[in-house]
Amino acid sequence: MAVADPSFETPQNMNISAYRVLFILLMLVRYKSLNMMELNRFLSENPLIGRVYNSETLTKYINTLREVGCRIPRSSSRNDYSYELLQNPFPFALDASESSVAQKLLSLLAIQPDEALYADYREFLQLLAWSAEMPFPPLELLDGQVLPEHARKREQLRVYRAYCHDAFALDIQYKEQNQVEHLLLEPHEVVEQKNRLLLVGLERKTQRQKTLEVDRILSARQLPSKNRRQAVQYAVTFALYGRLAKSYRLYPDEKVVYRSETELHIKVTVAETSGLMARLLKYGAGCQVLAPGSFREAMRQHVGHLLEVMSVSVPSECLAEPETYRKEDS
Numbered sequence: 001m002a003v004a005d006p007s008f009e010t011p012q013n014m015n016i017s018a019y020r021v022l023f024i025l026l027m028l029v030r031y032k033s034l035n036m037m038e039l040n041r042f043l044s045e046n047p048l049i050g051r052v053y054n055s056e057t058l059t060k061y062i063n064t065l066r067e068v069g070c071r072i073p074r075s076s077s078r079n080d081y082s083y084e085l086l087q088n089p090f091p092f093a094l095d096a097s098e099s100s101v102a103q104k105l106l107s108l109l110a111i112q113p114d115e116a117l118y119a120d121y122r123e124f125l126q127l128l129a130w131s132a133e134m135p136f137p138p139l140e141l142l143d144g145q146v147l148p149e150h151a152r153k154r155e156q157l158r159v160y161r162a163y164c165h166d167a168f169a170l171d172i173q174y175k176e177q178n179q180v181e182h183l184l185l186e187p188h189e190v191v192e193q194k195n196r197l198l199l200v201g202l203e204r205k206t207q208r209q210k211t212l213e214v215d216r217i218l219s220a221r222q223l224p225s226k227n228r229r230q231a232v233q234y235a236v237t238f239a240l241y242g243r244l245a246k247s248y249r250l251y252p253d254e255k256v257v258y259r260s261e262t263e264l265h266i267k268v269t270v271a272e273t274s275g276l277m278a279r280l281l282k283y284g285a286g287c288q289v290l291a292p293g294s295f296r297e298a299m300r301q302h303v304g305h306l307l308e309v310m311s312v313s314v315p316s317e318c319l320a321e322p323e324t325y326r327k328e329d330s
Contacts, residue, residue, distance in 0.1 A: 019048060019049075020061060025065055025089070032130070036083075071085065073086065091132060093132065105121065113151075114157060115154060153197060160197070163187045164190060167227040169187075170201075170223065171184060171223055172184075180218065188271060190214070198211050198213060199217070202227075202228075234270050234273055235269045236267070236273070237257065238265070242262060281302075
Protein backbone atom coordinates (compact mmCIF):
# COMPACT_ATOMS: atom_id res chain seq x y z
CA MET A 1 0.00 0.00 0.00
CA ALA A 2 1.39 3.39 -0.96
CA VAL A 3 1.99 5.86 1.84
CA ALA A 4 1.24 9.53 1.15
CA ASP A 5 4.12 11.94 1.47
CA PRO A 6 3.26 14.17 4.48
CA SER A 7 5.09 17.08 2.88
CA PHE A 8 2.41 17.17 0.18
CA GLU A 9 -0.65 17.07 2.42
CA THR A 10 -3.11 19.76 1.33
CA PRO A 11 -3.04 22.61 3.88
CA GLN A 12 -6.36 23.77 5.26
CA ASN A 13 -7.79 27.03 3.90
CA MET A 14 -5.30 27.06 0.99
CA ASN A 15 -6.36 29.00 -2.10
CA ILE A 16 -5.46 26.50 -4.82
CA SER A 17 -5.61 29.12 -7.59
CA ALA A 18 -3.10 31.33 -5.76
CA TYR A 19 -0.93 28.26 -5.19
CA ARG A 20 -0.92 27.52 -8.95
CA VAL A 21 0.17 31.09 -9.71
CA LEU A 22 2.99 30.95 -7.16
CA PHE A 23 4.09 27.54 -8.43
CA ILE A 24 4.25 28.85 -12.01
CA LEU A 25 6.34 31.79 -10.76
CA LEU A 26 8.68 29.34 -9.00
CA MET A 27 9.19 27.35 -12.21
CA LEU A 28 9.86 30.51 -14.23
CA VAL A 29 12.38 31.78 -11.67
CA ARG A 30 14.09 28.41 -11.81
CA TYR A 31 14.10 27.91 -15.60
CA LYS A 32 13.52 31.51 -16.85
CA SER A 33 11.65 30.32 -19.97
CA LEU A 34 9.06 27.53 -20.41
CA ASN A 35 6.66 26.70 -23.22
CA MET A 36 3.12 25.50 -22.55
CA MET A 37 4.04 21.81 -22.78
CA GLU A 38 6.94 22.15 -20.32
CA LEU A 39 4.88 24.19 -17.87
CA ASN A 40 2.00 21.70 -18.00
CA ARG A 41 4.43 18.87 -17.28
CA PHE A 42 5.53 20.57 -14.05
CA LEU A 43 1.93 21.32 -13.11
CA SER A 44 0.84 17.72 -13.66
CA GLU A 45 3.79 16.38 -11.65
CA ASN A 46 2.96 18.55 -8.65
CA PRO A 47 0.87 16.39 -6.25
CA LEU A 48 -1.23 19.37 -5.15
CA ILE A 49 -2.14 20.29 -8.75
CA GLY A 50 -1.91 17.08 -10.76
CA ARG A 51 -3.42 18.26 -14.04
CA VAL A 52 -2.73 20.24 -17.23
CA TYR A 53 -4.37 23.47 -18.41
CA ASN A 54 -5.24 24.99 -21.76
CA SER A 55 -3.53 28.10 -23.09
CA GLU A 56 -6.40 30.39 -22.03
CA THR A 57 -6.16 29.34 -18.38
CA LEU A 58 -2.36 29.56 -18.35
CA THR A 59 -2.57 33.04 -19.88
CA LYS A 60 -4.84 34.13 -17.00
CA TYR A 61 -2.27 32.89 -14.48
CA ILE A 62 0.54 34.63 -16.38
CA ASN A 63 -1.50 37.86 -16.51
CA THR A 64 -1.83 37.73 -12.72
CA LEU A 65 1.97 37.63 -12.47
CA ARG A 66 2.25 40.54 -14.92
CA GLU A 67 -0.13 42.62 -12.80
CA VAL A 68 2.18 42.33 -9.78
CA GLY A 69 5.22 43.45 -11.75
CA CYS A 70 6.70 40.31 -13.33
CA ARG A 71 8.20 41.07 -16.75
CA ILE A 72 6.78 38.31 -18.96
CA PRO A 73 6.35 39.23 -22.67
CA ARG A 74 3.51 37.83 -24.74
CA SER A 75 4.06 34.33 -26.07
CA SER A 76 4.94 34.60 -29.75
CA SER A 77 7.22 33.26 -32.46
CA ARG A 78 9.97 35.65 -31.28
CA ASN A 79 10.36 33.67 -28.06
CA ASP A 80 9.38 30.26 -29.49
CA TYR A 81 5.89 30.65 -27.97
CA SER A 82 7.31 30.42 -24.47
CA TYR A 83 6.58 32.25 -21.24
CA GLU A 84 9.85 34.05 -20.55
CA LEU A 85 10.63 35.79 -17.26
CA LEU A 86 12.95 38.65 -18.23
CA GLN A 87 13.97 39.71 -14.74
CA ASN A 88 14.15 37.99 -11.38
CA PRO A 89 11.32 39.43 -9.25
CA PHE A 90 13.44 39.00 -6.12
CA PRO A 91 16.77 40.62 -7.06
CA PHE A 92 19.59 41.35 -4.63
CA ALA A 93 22.16 44.09 -4.96
CA LEU A 94 25.90 43.69 -5.33
CA ASP A 95 28.14 46.66 -4.60
CA ALA A 96 30.99 47.69 -6.86
CA SER A 97 33.67 45.98 -4.75
CA GLU A 98 31.87 42.61 -4.83
CA SER A 99 31.40 42.83 -8.58
CA SER A 100 35.06 43.76 -9.01
CA VAL A 101 36.24 40.78 -6.94
CA ALA A 102 34.01 38.45 -8.97
CA GLN A 103 35.48 39.79 -12.23
CA LYS A 104 39.06 39.49 -10.98
CA LEU A 105 38.51 35.88 -9.98
CA LEU A 106 36.99 35.14 -13.39
CA SER A 107 39.98 36.77 -15.11
CA LEU A 108 42.36 34.71 -12.96
CA LEU A 109 40.59 31.44 -13.74
CA ALA A 110 40.58 32.30 -17.45
CA ILE A 111 44.36 31.89 -17.64
CA GLN A 112 44.68 28.80 -15.42
CA PRO A 113 45.43 25.32 -16.80
CA ASP A 114 42.08 23.80 -15.82
CA GLU A 115 39.52 25.27 -18.22
CA ALA A 116 36.72 23.45 -16.40
CA LEU A 117 37.14 25.74 -13.39
CA TYR A 118 36.72 28.78 -15.63
CA ALA A 119 33.67 27.33 -17.39
CA ASP A 120 31.93 26.34 -14.15
CA TYR A 121 32.57 29.72 -12.52
CA ARG A 122 31.49 31.57 -15.68
CA GLU A 123 28.21 29.63 -15.67
CA PHE A 124 27.72 30.45 -11.99
CA LEU A 125 28.26 34.17 -12.65
CA GLN A 126 25.76 34.11 -15.49
CA LEU A 127 23.14 32.70 -13.10
CA LEU A 128 24.15 35.20 -10.46
CA ALA A 129 23.96 38.11 -12.87
CA TRP A 130 20.33 37.30 -13.63
CA SER A 131 19.45 37.58 -9.92
CA ALA A 132 21.61 40.61 -9.17
CA GLU A 133 20.93 44.23 -10.00
CA MET A 134 24.51 44.67 -11.21
CA PRO A 135 25.10 42.52 -14.32
CA PHE A 136 28.46 41.00 -15.11
CA PRO A 137 29.92 41.94 -18.50
CA PRO A 138 30.98 39.00 -20.69
CA LEU A 139 34.59 37.92 -20.50
CA GLU A 140 36.00 35.66 -23.18
CA LEU A 141 38.87 33.26 -22.64
CA LEU A 142 42.08 34.79 -23.98
CA ASP A 143 44.57 32.04 -24.84
CA GLY A 144 47.26 34.66 -25.49
CA GLN A 145 47.35 35.48 -21.78
CA VAL A 146 48.00 31.89 -20.69
CA LEU A 147 51.54 31.22 -19.50
CA PRO A 148 53.48 28.63 -21.57
CA GLU A 149 53.64 26.23 -18.61
CA HIS A 150 49.89 26.56 -18.05
CA ALA A 151 49.21 26.14 -21.76
CA ARG A 152 51.14 22.86 -21.77
CA LYS A 153 49.26 21.60 -18.72
CA ARG A 154 45.97 22.73 -20.25
CA GLU A 155 46.65 20.61 -23.32
CA GLN A 156 47.55 17.63 -21.14
CA LEU A 157 44.28 18.00 -19.25
CA ARG A 158 42.33 18.09 -22.49
CA VAL A 159 44.02 14.99 -23.88
CA TYR A 160 43.89 12.78 -20.80
CA ARG A 161 40.41 13.82 -19.73
CA ALA A 162 39.29 12.87 -23.23
CA TYR A 163 40.97 9.47 -22.77
CA CYS A 164 39.09 8.99 -19.48
CA HIS A 165 35.81 10.05 -21.09
CA ASP A 166 36.28 7.67 -24.06
CA ALA A 167 37.02 4.83 -21.59
CA PHE A 168 39.29 2.88 -23.95
CA ALA A 169 42.38 1.12 -22.61
CA LEU A 170 45.72 2.85 -23.17
CA ASP A 171 49.03 1.40 -24.30
CA ILE A 172 51.50 3.54 -22.33
CA GLN A 173 55.26 3.98 -22.34
CA TYR A 174 56.16 5.34 -18.90
CA LYS A 175 59.48 6.56 -17.54
CA GLU A 176 60.12 5.37 -13.99
CA GLN A 177 63.53 6.19 -12.52
CA ASN A 178 65.73 5.89 -15.63
CA GLN A 179 63.73 2.90 -16.89
CA VAL A 180 60.89 2.78 -19.40
CA GLU A 181 57.89 0.62 -18.48
CA HIS A 182 55.24 -0.72 -20.82
CA LEU A 183 51.77 -0.54 -19.25
CA LEU A 184 48.24 -1.38 -20.27
CA LEU A 185 46.04 1.02 -18.32
CA GLU A 186 42.30 1.60 -18.14
CA PRO A 187 42.13 5.38 -17.54
CA HIS A 188 39.60 6.58 -14.98
CA GLU A 189 40.44 10.08 -13.79
CA VAL A 190 42.94 12.94 -14.05
CA VAL A 191 43.72 14.69 -10.74
CA GLU A 192 46.02 17.54 -9.81
CA GLN A 193 48.24 17.19 -6.76
CA LYS A 194 51.00 19.55 -5.67
CA ASN A 195 51.03 21.20 -9.09
CA ARG A 196 51.39 17.79 -10.80
CA LEU A 197 48.89 16.09 -13.09
CA LEU A 198 48.21 12.45 -12.23
CA LEU A 199 46.44 9.86 -14.36
CA VAL A 200 44.58 7.35 -12.20
CA GLY A 201 43.48 4.05 -13.68
CA LEU A 202 43.49 0.27 -13.46
CA GLU A 203 46.58 -1.60 -14.62
CA ARG A 204 45.37 -4.67 -16.47
CA LYS A 205 48.36 -6.88 -15.67
CA THR A 206 48.12 -6.54 -11.88
CA GLN A 207 44.42 -5.57 -11.73
CA ARG A 208 45.37 -2.86 -9.26
CA GLN A 209 44.88 0.87 -9.25
CA LYS A 210 47.83 2.73 -10.74
CA THR A 211 48.72 6.41 -10.49
CA LEU A 212 50.96 7.84 -13.20
CA GLU A 213 52.56 11.26 -13.36
CA VAL A 214 51.48 12.70 -16.71
CA ASP A 215 54.85 14.39 -17.31
CA ARG A 216 56.52 10.95 -17.21
CA ILE A 217 54.26 9.43 -19.86
CA LEU A 218 56.40 9.18 -23.00
CA SER A 219 53.56 7.97 -25.23
CA ALA A 220 49.93 6.89 -24.91
CA ARG A 221 47.96 5.05 -27.59
CA GLN A 222 44.29 4.15 -27.38
CA LEU A 223 43.43 0.48 -27.87
CA PRO A 224 40.19 -0.76 -29.43
CA SER A 225 39.08 -2.46 -26.19
CA LYS A 226 36.85 -0.66 -23.70
CA ASN A 227 37.52 -0.37 -19.96
CA ARG A 228 36.45 -3.53 -18.19
CA ARG A 229 36.01 -2.04 -14.71
CA GLN A 230 34.66 1.21 -13.37
CA ALA A 231 36.84 3.68 -11.48
CA VAL A 232 37.40 2.73 -7.85
CA GLN A 233 36.17 5.41 -5.46
CA TYR A 234 37.14 5.53 -1.80
CA ALA A 235 34.77 7.11 0.73
CA VAL A 236 36.97 8.28 3.59
CA THR A 237 35.71 9.65 6.90
CA PHE A 238 38.10 11.41 9.27
CA ALA A 239 37.77 13.33 12.53
CA LEU A 240 39.37 16.61 13.56
CA TYR A 241 39.69 17.73 17.18
CA GLY A 242 40.18 20.87 19.25
CA ARG A 243 41.19 24.13 17.60
CA LEU A 244 41.64 22.40 14.24
CA ALA A 245 37.97 21.33 14.27
CA LYS A 246 36.88 24.94 14.80
CA SER A 247 39.14 26.54 12.19
CA TYR A 248 39.05 23.85 9.46
CA ARG A 249 37.83 24.92 6.01
CA LEU A 250 36.28 22.27 3.82
CA TYR A 251 38.07 21.17 0.66
CA PRO A 252 36.05 20.59 -2.56
CA ASP A 253 33.72 17.56 -2.34
CA GLU A 254 34.07 17.33 1.45
CA LYS A 255 30.99 17.42 3.66
CA VAL A 256 30.45 17.53 7.43
CA VAL A 257 28.71 14.46 8.85
CA TYR A 258 29.06 15.31 12.56
CA ARG A 259 29.92 18.45 14.51
CA SER A 260 30.30 19.34 18.17
CA GLU A 261 32.15 22.06 20.06
CA THR A 262 35.41 20.11 20.03
CA GLU A 263 35.01 17.56 17.23
CA LEU A 264 34.34 17.55 13.49
CA HIS A 265 33.73 14.49 11.28
CA ILE A 266 34.25 14.92 7.54
CA LYS A 267 33.49 12.59 4.64
CA VAL A 268 35.09 12.80 1.21
CA THR A 269 35.18 10.51 -1.83
CA VAL A 270 38.49 10.26 -3.69
CA ALA A 271 39.92 8.12 -6.47
CA GLU A 272 43.52 8.46 -5.31
CA THR A 273 44.36 8.26 -1.60
CA SER A 274 48.03 9.15 -1.35
CA GLY A 275 47.39 12.87 -1.57
CA LEU A 276 44.69 12.71 1.10
CA MET A 277 46.95 10.66 3.36
CA ALA A 278 49.78 13.19 3.04
CA ARG A 279 47.41 16.04 3.91
CA LEU A 280 45.89 14.28 6.94
CA LEU A 281 49.35 13.48 8.30
CA LYS A 282 50.07 17.21 8.49
CA TYR A 283 47.28 17.60 11.04
CA GLY A 284 49.15 15.38 13.51
CA ALA A 285 47.37 14.33 16.70
CA GLY A 286 44.44 16.59 15.83
CA CYS A 287 43.26 14.18 13.13
CA GLN A 288 42.09 10.54 13.09
CA VAL A 289 40.91 8.37 10.20
CA LEU A 290 37.60 6.71 11.07
CA ALA A 291 36.75 4.78 7.90
CA PRO A 292 37.20 2.72 5.82
CA GLY A 293 39.19 0.18 7.78
CA SER A 294 41.62 -0.44 4.90
CA PHE A 295 42.59 3.24 4.69
CA ARG A 296 42.80 3.49 8.47
CA GLU A 297 45.16 0.51 8.51
CA ALA A 298 47.24 1.94 5.65
CA MET A 299 47.57 5.18 7.62
CA ARG A 300 48.56 3.27 10.77
CA GLN A 301 51.25 1.32 8.89
CA HIS A 302 52.59 4.47 7.27
CA VAL A 303 52.82 6.27 10.61
CA GLY A 304 54.50 3.22 12.12
CA HIS A 305 57.07 3.18 9.33
CA LEU A 306 57.80 6.87 9.86
CA LEU A 307 58.29 6.29 13.57
CA GLU A 308 60.70 3.45 12.85
CA VAL A 309 62.74 5.63 10.53
CA MET A 310 62.84 8.43 13.06
CA SER A 311 63.82 6.15 15.95
CA VAL A 312 66.82 4.50 14.25
CA SER A 313 69.58 4.21 16.87
CA VAL A 314 72.28 6.87 16.60
CA PRO A 315 75.84 6.10 17.79
CA SER A 316 76.36 7.30 21.34
CA GLU A 317 79.40 9.38 20.35
CA CYS A 318 77.15 11.40 18.04
CA LEU A 319 74.75 12.12 20.92
CA ALA A 320 77.40 12.87 23.56
CA GLU A 321 78.17 16.48 24.22
CA PRO A 322 81.77 17.35 23.29
CA GLU A 323 84.08 17.64 26.32
CA THR A 324 85.50 20.93 25.14
CA TYR A 325 82.02 22.41 24.83
CA ARG A 326 81.05 21.35 28.36
CA LYS A 327 84.22 22.88 29.84
CA GLU A 328 83.75 26.17 28.03
CA ASP A 329 80.11 26.26 29.00
CA SER A 330 80.97 25.74 32.65
